[in-house]
Amino acid sequence: MSNTHNRTRYALVGTGNRGTTMWGGELLAGWSDHVDLVGICDLNLMRAERARGMIGGDAPLYADFATLMAEQKPSLVIVCTPDHNHDDIIVAALEAGADVISEKPLTTTVEKIARIRDAEARTGRRVDVSFNYRFAPTAAKMKELIDAGTIGQVTSVDFHWYLDNRHGADYFRRWHAFEKNSGSLFVHKATHHFDLLNWYLGSDPVEVKAFGELLHYGAKGPFRGPRCRICPHRDECPYFFDLAADGFLDALYEDPSEVDGYVRDACVFREDIDIPDTMTAVIRYASGAQVSYSLNTYMPVEGHHIAFNGHLGRIELRQYEKQPWEMPKADEILVVRSFGGGVERIEMPHQPGGHYGGDNLMRDMIFKGERPDPLGQRAGSRAGAVSVLTGLAALKSARTGGAVRLQDIAPPGIF
Numbered sequence: 580m581s582n583t584h585n586r587t588r589y590a591l592v593g594t595g596n597r598g599t600t601m602w603g604g605e606l607l608a609g610w611s612d613h614v615d616l617v618g619i620c621d622l623n624l625m626r627a628e629r630a631r632g633m634i635g636g637d638a639p640l641y642a643d644f645a646t647l648m649a650e651q652k653p654s655l656v657i658v659c660t661p662d663h664n665h666d667d668i669i670v671a672a673l674e675a676g677a678d679v680i681s682e683k684p685l686t687t688t689v690e691k692i693a694r695i696r697d698a699e700a701r702t703g704r705r706v707d708v709s710f711n712y713r714f715a716p717t718a719a720k721m722k723e724l725i726d727a728g729t730i731g732q733v734t735s736v737d738f739h740w741y742l743d744n745r746h747g748a749d750y751f752r753r754w755h756a757f758e759k760n761s762g763s764l765f766v767h768k769a770t771h772h773f774d775l776l777n778w779y780l781g782s783d784p785v786e787v788k789a790f791g792e793l794l795h796y797g798a799k800g801p802f803r804g805p806r807c808r809i810c811p812h813r814d815e816c817p818y819f820f821d822l823a824a825d826g827f828l829d830a831l832y833e834d835p836s837e838v839d840g841y842v843r844d845a846c847v848f849r850e851d852i853d854i855p856d857t858m859t860a861v862i863r864y865a866s867g868a869q870v871s872y873s874l875n876t877y878m879p880v881e882g883h884h885i886a887f888n889g890h891l892g893r894i895e896l897r898q899y900e901k902q903p904w905e906m907p908k909a910d911e912i913l914v915v916r917s918f919g920g921g922v923e924r925i926e927m928p929h930q931p932g933g934h935y936g937g938d939n940l941m942r943d944m945i946f947k948g949e950r951p952d953p954l955g956q957r958a959g960s961r962a963g964a965v966s967v968l969t970g971l972a973a974l975k976s977a978r979t980g981g982a983v984r985l986q987d988i989a990p991p992g993i994f
């Protein structure tokens with residue numbers, strides 16, 4: 580049944596892969612009773628045009644965000660531009676009277692965090708951050724177990740995330756490869772992971788000590804070329820990426836690159852790449868918990884390991900995404916109780932949709948009216964800010980060699 584009185588009039592800003600799929604075609608297909616797309620904005624109008632063709636419908640296109648806001652007056656703006664300019668769109672949207680869903684990371688610097696938080700407080704509007712991993716059923720189950728005191732107080736966490744040499748490499752093909760655009764993968768990617776930790780533990784990080792080096796991509800590569808499509812090393816390079824073989828990405832990025840020079844298959848071995856590809860961090864929490872974390876970007880497997888260690892036992896998960904052997908049909912959470920308490924094996928079948936099923940459940944939570952949120956899965960700007968600050972502290976620690984206290988870098992009003 581259509582729910583016309585509750586439909587959200589939203590604008591989509593940024594029509595790359597994420598905007599076009601998650602917040603474009605998928606949102607309109609799956610939540611059609613709840614949303615109307617009233618405007619699409621991208622600096623690159625050719626990409627916006629292509630995206631609209633993929634999304635469907637006839638929402639008007641804008642290169643200028645202020646004009647979109649003035650003409651269409653959406654009540655919600657979904658921000659899917661590169662990380663470093665999220666703040667410009669978020670602040671302008673809030674000031675024009677709209678609520679915002681920002682793709683992660685919320686932003687990339689301390690100053691930009693302060694700008695967003697000030698605008699949110701000043702306008703009284705709401706900023707959601709798309710922390711879809713909180714909604715993965717395995718994550719929700721582990722949060723429930725922790726909150727129920729199953730292993731007593733959590734005293735330490737082992738958390739290791741592996742990106743494979745396709746997905747991981749993708750960050751080194753594009754704008755993410757430069758700190759000024761992404762804040763490094765300690766911000767761009769680890770924002771998900773630091774947010775998960777903050778949420779699981781229900782506590783704030785206090786201090787971070789980290790290492791991060793470029794050991795595989797960038798200047799460490801054996802050769803380089805201008806871009807895969809015309810690279811003289813295409814036959815010998817394991818990272819050769821055939822954009823033309825992917826109809827969706829080719830249509831969205833190749834011809835539109837003539838407008839803005841944004842090529843989707845830039846060389847992963849560019850000499851000026853300035854972000855680490857191999858990262859580790861230890862984090863101390865206000866609760867007393869200690870975390871050891873790592874992020875690797877060129878693995879033959881994709882997925883993560885996490886284990887929570889407490890006074891009364893241990894909860895662990897190895898979550899598989901991609902690997903060169905048979906995938907298990909379900910994920911298994913192991914709850915191992917100390918002192919002869921045995922092991923409980925909790926089988927979690929794989930869910931459809933992106934991010935272990937989290938993408939769909941997050942959109943249900945946001946768009947299907949007020950819903951109970953007993954696990955606190957819906958994330959706002961503070962959660963976005965704290966996870967970015969954790970990444971900025973880690974990057975600073977990796978660059979300077981010292982431990983970094985979050986309080987020393989945070990803008991006022993966060994802690």
Ligand SMILES: NC(=O)c1ccc[n+]([C@@H]2O[C@H](COP(=O)([O-])OP(=O)(O)OC[C@H]3O[C@@H](n4cnc5c(N)ncnc54)[C@H](O)[C@@H]3O)[C@@H](O)[C@H]2O)c1
Pocket residue numbers: 592593594595596597598620621622623626644658659660661662664682683684709710711767934
């Ligand atoms: N939550 C998740 O799991 C998840 C997954 C993928 C991407 N993302 C996030 O989504 C965002 C977009 O990622 P993507 O891979 O689609 O990026 P992309 O580079 O493919 O697309 C970004 C688009 O924004 C446009 N753009 C740049 N500046 C703009 C501006 N000022 N105004 C309007 N348009 C502008 C570009 O022309 C481009 O079309 C990033 O912040 C990324 O971190 C989140």
